[in-house]
Amino acid sequence: MPERHSYAIRDDATDQEVASACKAALVVLWQDLEWFEIDLTGLDQEPECAEAVAALQDRRRRHWLSKKLESSAHLEPSRDDDKLSVVVSLLSRTISSTGLSRDQARIIFSMDDEGTSCLFVLTPKQLGSVRDRLLADGVSSDVLLPWQRT
Numbered sequence: 485m486p487e488r489h490s491y492a493i494r495d496d497a498t499d500q501e502v503a504s505a506c507k508a509a510l511v512v513l514w515q516d517l518e519w520f521e522i523d524l525t526g527l528d529q530e531p532e533c534a535e536a537v538a539a540l541q542d543r544r545r546r547h548w549l550s551k552k553l554e555s556s557a558h559l560e561p562s563r564d565d566d567k568l569s570v571v572v573s574l575l576s577r578t579i580s581s582t583g584l585s586r587d588q589a590r591i592i593f594s595m596d597d598e599g600t601s602c603l604f605v606l607t608p609k610q611l612g613s614v615r616d617r618l619l620a621d622g623v624s625s626d627v628l629l630p631w632q633r634t
């Protein structure tokens with residue numbers, strides 16, 4: 485199993501850089517995920533998000549003994565590959581999204597507060613793929629920084 489390293493997004497990154505980095509990281513990590521959750525709270529009230537939120541309704545669970553839906557959609561890569569494009573369209577607008585790895589159920593994708601707090605745990609090959617996607621999107625690959633605890 486290749487070694488993974490943690491990466492964050494530069495503090496001074498623009499909204500477009502943050503959105504591009506989150507999208508690139510999720511697309512690259514998707515097949516390594518066992519489980520993915522995205523918080524949809526309030527997004528159905530935004531006209532530009534309503535269609536994407538509606539596409540995820542079948543992935544929202546009902547509260548126990550209630551008709552009320554949870555605020556989060558729970559997805560399983562492989563089974564829900566057709567939902568990936570919908571999810572990435574909401575990433576920069578959600579309050580939270582988390583992806584757990586197939587091996588050891590570790591968090592390898594975390595994005596909170598519309599991208600103001602992000603952490604991606606990537607293999608060297610995945611890092612290269614994320615950087616390639618960033619460059620193709622017109623974003624400098626230096627938007628990603630190695631993350632270290634302080």
